[in-house]
Amino acid sequence: MLEIINLNKSYGKNKVLTDINLKIQENKIYGLLGRNGVGKTTLLSLISNQLLRSSGEIKLDGEEIFENSKAMEDICLVKDLPESLKERKVKDILALAGIMYKNWDEEYKNYLIKEFNLNVKKKLMKLSTGNKTILGLIIGLASRSRITIFDEQTLGLDAAMRYKFYNLLLEDFENNPRTIIISTHLIDEVANLFEEVIILNDERIALKDEVSVLKEKSYFLAGQEDLINRVIKAKRVIYKDKFGSKSIVGIYGDLTEDERNYIRTNNIEISNIPLQKLFVYLTENTVKGEFSNGFN
Amino acid sequence: MDSTNRILKFHIYGLKKTALGFWSVMLIINILSYVLTMYYFPRVRVGLFSGNDDTISLAGINIMPIFIFFIVYGILLYHEDFALALSFGATRKDYYKSTIISNILVVLIFAVIQSIIQIVDKHLVASLGFNPMTEFGIFNTSTDSILYIILVFSSIFLTLNSVTNLLGVFQYRFGYKFWVGLGILVLVGQMFFGNLILKLILGFREIYLYLLPRFKSSTIFITGGFVTIISYTLGYFLLRKANIKK
């Protein structure tokens, strides 16, 4: 299990991540969501030690991973390859990856190259954007690393290619389970691939929960304002608006049997919040004043 | 250690081709210069000539390209390989360890090759009817054993490599700002201390000449070793704080 404890990262005076605490379990697919620029890549780069942290601990099976060769062998981060490599041929880059990742599966890599029709004789800079991304996907899949992380690896891929990747991912996950973390902004497509979703917002973790229960924990409530206020008192409010004489709130959390009865008897309309909207609300920038009782 | 081995393989992956290519070109140039000298001397003059033109070394010209090789090799390693190794999960420690090991390997191989060439050169030049240059200051192809010559070359190349390695780390961490800063430092030094570079070189020469009678033939190894250790150590401290570049 991967444990992140009180992780902080600043670039000079600019604080990006504050007191991040996460427990990542074995053989699960996690989604890391958040607005562009919120710090997803920073967090993932810190986990793979490519970026140096400001403070905090990251432990794998209880051991700190920084400069720990054994721990680092189990972590693979797939993101855009460094600019300086543009003159290298794809097959050389794949060969180097094969040398570096201890669980590398050469046969699987060859299978993937055929599946994606990748020309390995080309130089990196001659690849289309989509193929550059595919190269990254192949490296991540073939690495068979215990913890494999895909950071926004959808650039240049059309829907057909993306779905091909999701299929291959699920297929390999079935036969060779590992911990997978996917960061993306294409929430609609991938939400159902995840077992758990982690939302990063405002330097912190805004939410970490099982995807399957997300729908059951997010509600729109519409009705008279004072009636609604009584229900939402201890709840996490993520949205608030007025519609005619009605007050509409979006909440995230469980509703007790009593609360449900209250809602029913007071004619408060209750409906689910669509996932896409849920994520939008949760990744909104800090809302001061009205909603501040809802956040940490 | 398993991971150091892996990164060593990583380092060596492209090196074989590069080194092979380098020496292929060098050998062609060497052979060409023998041929030219054989048929076209004194109209065409290739090689090293001593002060009054009485001794020649054709293979001695290899030293400059070798130096350039180590300069490029030392600095380029960080520009390309380090970033890639980091993105493939290498620790900085392992990367540095295997950099030093592969540096030593390359240095030894180059030293052996060049030493052999120098000795062959002595015989070939003689067979062409010229006086072969044998005294090269820090070694002598007539009086010194080949092992000694190899050691001398190794020491020089490794010292050079350790310095270019350090420059490579500086370049990686600070980019062009490093070179600008260095340039400014030199200019400022020139202004205040007049001809700083010359003074530094003379200063090193003074230290070397001071040590020479005390350590005689070992002097080159001691001064070289000293610089090598300091350069590699400094490089490591700088690399520990390096982040991945885009």
Add this chain to the structure above:
Amino acid sequence: MLDLNSDKSIYIQIAEIIENEILLGNLKEEDQAPSTNQFAKVYQINPATARKGLNILVDEGILYKKRGLGMFVAEGARKKIIKKRQLSFFKEILPEVIMEANRLEITLDELIDYIKELKGGE
């Protein structure tokens, strides 16, 4: 069919899909239910989500696990499903109808008459 955009959680839908198959007679007692991986492949969802849905049915005695082989339809599954859905009909669906009827000021007699008509005068 699975509706990824529906308000209903996916794992609940999966349970319902299996239940429907049992009700329709496509899955008989002792038949093997589709595996979590089959669900994952067909619908492109995380196998754990499918597992959650199947586990509900195991907890309710509609499916049972055979170690190393998978999930199978239990004895009396059909009856259990019908009973479950009847309960849900009376506890959830009907109260909603009554409340709406009250809101629209439909009397009890009017309601009974309509029900009689729809049900064909039983």
